[in-house]
């Protein structure tokens with residue numbers, strides 16, 4: 001990245017699915033985007049005002065390289081959207097990996113980039129979590145626990161960085177099925193919400209657009225779960 005930024009937005013895990021939709025929508029709104037990816041930048045290289053940077057967020061060295069690049073080439077920081085994530089089955093190894101991606105990386109980046117965030121006239125940190133953080137998930141215990149930790153960090157960073165930096169959680173239910181998810185799994189999942197359809201990235205894009213322009217919201221959670229939290233007899 002040899003570009004000098006005024007005040008970019010960092011989006012992690014930006015090369016596919018929700019992260020890519022965010023990069024497209026926000027760059028179209030005029031934001032400069034630093035878009036991190038792990039393996040393949042994909043379409044990111046074709047987007048105007050989007051600057052891909054490779055970083056495996058489980059690696060402290062990769063994260064430090066990302067931080068050093070941003071600090072060197074940006075005058076301030078409009079914000080950080082922590083989207084990168086892995087939805088892994090339960091195992092100790094997977095717990096450690098999701099801890100690194102969902103907790104250690106956001107903590108590391110928020111702390112290290114605090115001076116750049118505070119030098120902005122207005123900055124936002126957005127933690128993309130999961131509805132299961134507030135109710136648990138018997139088949140994804142480690143995933144839900146690490147997402148719950150990320151949601152808790154919203155409270156601490158919101159208090160620490162106010163009023164210049166707003167810090168909020170987005171708590172989605174279903175967004176986009178994995179390509180290999182079965183028809184049976186998809187049917188069962190859709191029935192769990194009052195709004196029984198796969199919404200795609202739109203709930204996140206809508207919530208991010210709201211938060212980036214909000215005047216009085218910090219330390220809060222924007223829930224976009226299709227009513228998943230309500231028990232409803234017809235599909236219970």
Ligand SMILES: NC(=O)C1=CN([C@@H]2O[C@H](COP(=O)(O)OP(=O)(O)OC[C@H]3O[C@@H](n4cnc5c(N)ncnc54)[C@H](OP(=O)(O)O)[C@@H]3O)[C@@H](O)[C@H]2O)C=CC1
Pocket residue numbers: 012013014015016017018019037038039040055056057058082083084085086087101128129130131172173174175176177
């Ligand atoms: N999809 C859904 O239905 C739901 C999603 N969410 C949350 O919404 C967000 C977006 O979801 P979705 O688009 O499905 O996410 P994905 O599972 O598609 O992954 C998002 C991105 O995270 C990146 N990533 C994974 N591990 C690492 C790593 N070690 N270092 C750097 N990047 C990494 C992936 O990169 P790579 O290309 O290398 O894999 C990918 O680009 C996530 O935070 C997710 O937890 C919450 C509820 C439901």
Ligand SMILES: Nc1nc2c(c(=O)[nH]1)N=C([C@H](O)[C@@H](O)CO)CN2
Pocket residue numbers: 084085086087130173174175176177178189
């Ligand atoms: N990083 C990811 N997190 C989650 C995903 C995903 O694909 N990547 N998917 C889900 C499920 O769709 C769930 O919301 C419904 O079964 C959860 N988190």
